Amino acid sequence: MKKNKVIELLGESILPGTSKTIEVEIAKLHTMTKLKIPVIIERSKIDGPTVLFSACLHGDEINGTEIVRQIIRKKINKPSRGTIICIPIINIFGFINQTREFPDKRDLNRVFPGSKNGSLASRFAHFLVTEIIPNVDYAIDFHAGGASRFNAPQIRIVPNNLELKELAAVFNSPFTLYSKNIQGSFRNACTKLGVKMLLFEGGKSLDLNDMITEDGVQGSKRFLKHLNMLNPDVESFKKEQETIFIEKSNWIRSNFSGIFHGLINIGSYVKKGEVLAMISDPFGKVEHKLKAPNDGYVINVNDAPIVYQGDAVFHISTKLENQN
Structure with a gap:
């Protein structure tokens, strides 16, 4: 110090x-x-x-x-x-x-x-x-x-x-x-x-x-x-649930281009096969489901209304600490 x-x-x-x-x-x-x-x-x-x-x-x-x-x-x-x-x-x-x-x-x-x-x-x-x-x-x-x-x-x-x-x-x-x-x-x-x-x-x-x-x-x-540095005049902080340590994570990419309809909230825990989003054409003829490839926490979500094939649209944990 x-x-x-x-x-x-x-x-x-x-x-x-x-x-x-x-x-x-x-x-x-x-x-x-x-x-x-x-x-x-x-x-x-x-x-x-x-x-x-x-x-x-x-x-x-x-x-x-x-x-x-x-x-x-x-x-x-x-x-x-x-x-x-x-x-x-x-x-x-x-x-x-x-x-x-x-x-x-x-x-x-x-x-x-x-x-x-x-x-x-x-x-x-x-x-x-x-x-x-x-x-x-x-x-x-x-x-x-x-x-x-x-x-x-x-x-x-x-x-x-x-x-x-x-x-x-x-x-x-x-x-x-x-x-x-x-x-x-x-x-x-x-x-x-x-x-x-x-x-x-x-x-x-x-x-x-x-x-x-x-x-x-x-x-x-x-x-x-x-660090014993917090000014005692500052209002007390809130106690939250303990942080989740993520050892590994992966980006899920769009398999299709189109209008993006996200269905999952940020921070959600999803199961393998759960539908995360729908990707549709603008003309009402086609809809594609985007599914979770594994169980995990969603730590990043796409907020753009339009996506292209290959765009990263969700970031999901693949291994938590002390998880086999």
């Missing part, structure tokens, strides 16, 4: 017991308009760990921004000990344009650790890795599903890491998925620098969902309580 020393960020000092918002400018718009990204830092006078809450690594995943916004608004980010850093919007360029990528068309979550003299996305990744992450002990990075696919609230962690498993159980989203780090991802870069990160997935891009937001906020409070 980093000691409660002075945090130096972009030439500014943040002492224990102080609050500061630092405006980070990586690059201007092509109109020469400055874009500044607020990094919101709250420090207790009491020594403790540093936690980062970050969102909108992909500019269209705005539900994560709402979660971090509520963490700030409800003063959950004012720790009883240690330090909490909040970055509600990482990819400000994508957020403005409501797109996933940076203006250079690169996915920020594939260019870490970045380069000081690289592409725009690479430069920002370099800033996060060199300026922010060295100060951090724990991180929760909030994401959402893309391409009209809605994720059930879930935490993703690497397998065979008992400490991350414990933290995922503490956060206690409905599901926890084991997934390996992807080369070039923020999570992978944090892992290499010794930061313990939980990746939260919930909802879909360009959408706000109260259930997803509530799960993210409540889980963050449980996480801080576990």
Whole structure:
């Protein structure tokens, strides 16, 4: 754990017991308009760990921004000990344009650790890795599903890491998925620098969902309580059913093109052979049933009204932890 020393960020000092918002400018718009990204830092006078809450690594995943916004608004980010850093919007360029990528068309979550003299996305990744992450002990990075696919609230962690498993159980989203780090991802870069990160997935891009937001906020409070950092003035968190650990899962793809009629709610447990959706032609002549290939929990559902053959439309668990 980093000691409660002075945090130096972009030439500014943040002492224990102080609050500061630092405006980070990586690059201007092509109109020469400055874009500044607020990094919101709250420090207790009491020594403790540093936690980062970050969102909108992909500019269209705005539900994560709402979660971090509520963490700030409800003063959950004012720790009883240690330090909490909040970055509600990482990819400000994508957020403005409501797109996933940076203006250079690169996915920020594939260019870490970045380069000081690289592409725009690479430069920002370099800033996060060199300026922010060295100060951090724990991180929760909030994401959402893309391409009209809605994720059930879930935490993703690497397998065979008992400490991350414990933290995922503490956060206690409905599901926890084991997934390996992807080369070039923020999570992978944090892992290499010794930061313990939980990746939260919930909802879909360009959408706000109260259930997803509530799960993210409540889980963050449980996480801080576990670290003895939760401000006693914050209202108590809700106790939920224990998270379900999923070892393996698989995408179900559409066998036909047509109008998609989903019949299953997100998070449902389905049995093999159960009808998940109907795919029809627009002219009232053809309907095709899409059935579950196995028993499992539905952790992602398609929200698009039109699908093409081969489109991923449901994500379903195939093996739960301790399941034969």
